[in-house]
Amino acid sequence: MLQIYNSFSRQKEAFTPIAPGQVRLYVCGMTVYDYCHLGHARVMVVFDMVARYLRDRGFKVTYIRNITDIDDKIINRAKENGEDIGALTARFIQAMNEDAHALGVLPPDAEPRATQHMPHILEMIGTLLEKGYAYPAKNGDVYYRVRQFKPYGALSGKTLDELKIGARVEVGEAKDDPLDFVLWKAAKPGEPQWDSAWGPGRPGWHIECSAMSTECLGSHFDIHGGGMDLKFPHHENEIAQSEAATGEPFVNTWMHVGFVQLDKEKMSKSLGNFFTVREVLKRFEPEVVRYFILGSHYRSPLDYSDDTLQGAKSALTRLYLALKDLTPAREGGASATYEEKFQAAMDDDFNTPGALAVLFELTRDINKLGADGAAAAPLGATLRRLGGVLGLLQSDPRMFLRGSADDSLSDAQIEVLVAKRSEARRNKNWGESDRLRDELKAQGVILEDTGSQTTWRRQ
């Protein structure tokens, strides 16, 4: 039985989809004004894993991940760059897709963009006004009247009065209540704008997700996810908007992914202590980064360090070494217990570290069979299959182990040295043979002799 930790109830719950056999999943994606950093990568990889596992579990999954392509940061960045907003967002959407692809993240079923869903956004704001949950302010903005929505604060575990203590009042605010939040921002000169019954402007951040999620998945759907930092106010506001507008429950299960941290501190744009995905990919292979992310539970903080990434690389190398000499087999064979253990781990709130431990048990059993490739092949097939559920182990083992040349020796240069060494070995010239091996080692190339055959891999 699949159990998921629901941030709303703050406990693990048995997962039952609204429509039998179908899961409707919405995840808050990126605001596209800059490159993805590791925090974004974690959310993308985690929900990719969730979607893959749910599908493997037999559910039909509709996975929606939105793109925020209009907001203050985008407008400001475009202004700084002297760049057209559309060009800026197109550029970073492209970059995001490249990063996601590198990390083995499958495209969601749809990636709705705020600017392409303006009618539905306007419709929802209209409904909220009609129902008395929203009001137009003197400055042309439209606000959500938080006190009108009784359950407000349920997700974040706060009461309105608690929230009010911390609320900041900006100069020149036109809100009736400092906790109210903006649904529609009146256009300022030179800014992108859309026509509305309340005057030209653009949507607030929260409304787009309410509009797009309910448009794509219906008023009431199964799982809504995002980073931990979206819990409040973003997701709280989504609930308020959506439930007030539709009159139905919005989401059954809320999933929040923990932060990527650097030196025990949240990696974030405002602190400036972040690594972009592309920076990290210059130093580690994408699959290593994916392993690093899945190597800890999705709700735990994940501390980034070179050592941890190096550890992920070593672990992944061990898995690939076990697959290296196996002939591909189609069937998993007598490996049902591994499948069961794997599923038991994943069923427990997507416990990927536990699932990975099962892959290592499989690896040990493959290695024990050693030269008996025929016996090991079905185990190898199971290892690859289960790895695939996590989006891992789908590369050619030899290609993964050889890595890429970077600024070191090329494949051809290595082959030449390996051939020279094999020649020396044939002549039992151990001095020369070991010298060549040390030379390669110094260049980060590791040799393995199996009888007269030598294989190599980059460290």
Added chain:
RNA sequence: GGCUGGGUUGCAGAAUGGUUAUGCAGCGGCCUGCAAAGCCGUCUACGCCGGUUCGAUUCCGGCCCCAGCCUCCA
């Protein structure tokens, strides 16, 4: 201050009321021309104080510490 997570062996990181997590690193052995890889064996735990229990790292209470949210942020 309020709220939400969390404190596990050298590092990373799970589970669990009594019995091996797992990976990396270490140590001993096997294998190897020597290595590497692999296999076998092995060492280092469960923030503090109480309580429940035959028995608690695991449940309960209190405390300390860390991170995050309460303001844009995945």
